[in-house]
Amino acid sequence: MPTMNMIQALNSALDVMLTKDPNVLTFGEDVGYFGGVFRVTDGLQKKHGLTRCFDTPIGEAGIVATAIGMGAYGLRPVVEIQFADYIYPAYDQIVSEAARLRYRSAGDFTAPLVIRTPYGGGIFGGQTHSQSPEALFTHVAGLKTVIPSTPYDAKGLLISAIEDDDPVLFLEPKRIYNGPFDGYHDRPVSPWNKFAASDVPEGHYTVPLGKAAVVREGSDVTVLAYGTMVHVALASVADSGLDGEVIDLRTLVPLDIETIVTSVKKTGRCVIVHEATHTSGFGAELSATVQENCFHNLEAPIERVTGWDTPYPHAFEWQYFPGPGRVIEALKRAMEG
C-alpha cells in the first residue's frame, strides 16, 4: 500500500473521482496548471484535461456561485478556496444559496458541491492565513462540515463528500498536511510516512460522513477534538499520564452524538479542544450537547481549551495556539472536579 501525506491523499481522492465520474470537476484560484498553492491539485489538469481542473478569477463568491449553478445542472463540482480566511466573500452563496436550495425548492434543485479549504494555525500565517471559521458554518442548516485529521481519513472523507448529494464544506487542517503536528512547536514533526494512517489505498474507498472515530480508548476522561487538535490531544493525554479517551469528530455536522455520549457516560469527564476562538466556538455546541445528554454522568465541569478571543496574532502564535500545556492543565482540572 502506498504511503501518502495528506496532500497526496487529497490529490488521490480527486484523481480517483475525476477518473470515475465525468460529472466531477475541480477549480479555484491557482488550482489548474500550477496545481494549487498547497499542491493538492498537482498534475490533475495535465492528466484529466483543461476543462476538468482549471484556474478561476480571484472571486470566491463567483467560484462558489458558479459551482452551485453547475450542481443545479447535475455536475459535482469540487472548488478550492485558497485559505479559509478568504471564504467570507462567498459566505452569502454558501449560507443563503448552497445550503438552502434543496429546502427552498422542496427538493426540485440541489447543489451537490464540495468546498475544500485549508484552515487553522500553527504555520506563522498571521491573522489572514490561520483562522478556524468552522462554527460560522456549523450554525447553518443544510450544510455539512467535515474535517479530517489523517491522510487515510482525508481521502476517504473527501470521496464521501464528493459522492454526497448535499453541499459539504471540507476544512483541511493545513498544519498537518505533511505530518501530525502534536503542538510541541519546538520539536521536529515526523512526516506522515512514519505513521500507519499514511497507508492510503490507491483506489476508491470511503470514510463515512457523520461518524466520529475513537482514536485512543481510555477510561479517565473524554477528549473531543478535530483536525490538528486530534494530534495535540493525543500527545497531551500521553504526557498527562492519564488514561484519556480521544475522539476525532471528523464530521461536525451532522455530529456523531452517539459516540460522544457513549464515551462521556463511560468516563464522566469531558475536555473539548479546538483552535478557533472561544466565544460561540464549536466547543460551546459540544459542551451543551454533552450536558444535555450526560448531565447525571458528569463528575466534573466540562472543560474547553480553545484559541483566545482575539484575532490570530502573528508574533504570539504559540501563546495563542491551544498547545499541550493548556490541554494537560485542563485534563488535570477535569480529573479534580
Add this chain to the structure above:
Amino acid sequence: MKNRARLSLRVPAPPTRPGDAPDFSGVKLSGAGDVERPDIDASPRDMSELAFKLIRVLDDKGQALGAWNPKLDPETLRRALRHMLLTRAYDDRMYRAQRQGKTSFYMKCTGEEAVAIAAAYAMDRDDMCFPSYRQQGLLIARGYPLVQMMNQVYSNARDPLKGRQLPIMYSSKEHGFFTISGNLGTQFPQAVGWAMASAYKGDDRIAASWVGDGTTAEGDFHHACNFASVYRAPVILNVVNNQWAISSFAGIAGGNESTFASRGIGYGLPALRVDGNDFLAVYAATQWAAERARSNLGATLIEHYTYRAEGHSTSDDPSRYRPSDDAKAWPLGDPIERLKVHLIAIGEWSEDQQQAAHAEAVEQVKVANKEAEAVGTLGHGELPSIKTMFEDVFKDMPEHLRRQRQQMGV
C-alpha cells in the same frame, strides 16, 4: 486648512419627487428602427455603441421598423399578447388577495410583462432561467399552471414548495425556472455556472438570468459578468432597468453615470440596450443573444429599459417617493398596449378582440383562484403537513433533525 477649494459630497437625486409633475425630459430615446443590428459573431468592441443607444422596433403608431424587427407571425404575436394579459390579470388578482389578507406578500410586474414573456418566446423551452422576483411571465408563458402559482402564494396544502418560501418565490425545474432566492443577484453567477456546465457537457442548452438595476451594485453582478466573459459561458445576462429599487432611483445604483448595458463593455461582453416595453425589441435582442450563445460565442448583457409601474411589492407605497402619476407619463408607454396597437395596425387584431381576450384572461385567473382558495389561503384551510418542515434540509434526515421533529411533537 490649506488654501484649496473645498471638496463637497454629491448624493444623486431623481429629477422629481411627490408633488412634482413627472419629468422624463432626461430620457434619451433612439427612434424605432434606427439602431443597427450587428451579426451575431460581431466583436463586442465593434458594437460597443449599442450600449448607449436603445433598440426599438415599434414606433408610436404601432409599426414595426428596422433591422431588429423579428418578423414574427401574427398568431405568435396574439399568443404573446394573451400571455401578457394573463400575467397582468394574475398579478391584479394576487395583489387583491394580499389586500384581502389571504397571503402575506405579493409582487406585481406591471409594465414589465414584455421583458419576461418576450424572452420566454425567444428562448427554447428547455433553456434554463435564473429569474429575479419579477419574471412570473416566464412561468406563465411556459405553461406552468396558474393554480400551482396561487397555491405557492397561499402557502396552502398543495403549495409545491410546502409552505417554505415567501409568496412568489416559485421554483420549477420542469419549466426551466430556477428557485428564486430573494437575496439579490445571487442567481446571476449561478446562471453562469449552469451555462458553463452545459458547455462542459457538450449540451446545446443555454441559460439566462435577470436582475434589476439596483442589483447591478452587488458583487455577484461583477462575478457573473467576469466569469461569463472569462469562460465564454452560453448565458444571457439581463438587467431589468425599471428605474426604481424600492425607493431608490436608478441613479443610486450608478445609472446616471453610464448605462447599465455599458457595464458589459469593460468585461468584453456584447451589450445591448433595449426598449423593455417593446415586445418585438426584447424578443429580437434575446434571440440575437441566444443565437450567439448557442454558437459558442458566449454571453451577452442586455439592459431592458422599462418602468416599474407599481410599487416594489405590497409592502411598498411609491407615492411616498415619486410623483403618483409617473408611470402614466413614462415615455415608452405600456407593453400590452403597444403590442395591441401593433397587431391592430397590421390588421390582425381589434379592440373588440382585445376586450374579449382580457375578459378571458380574467376569467381564467378567476377559475384558477377559486380552485386554489378552495384548498386554502395563508392561515385558512389546509396547510402543508407540518411533518414536512424538517424534510429537505438534507437529502437524508440526520439524527439531530429527527430528534427536533420529535420534540416538536409531530
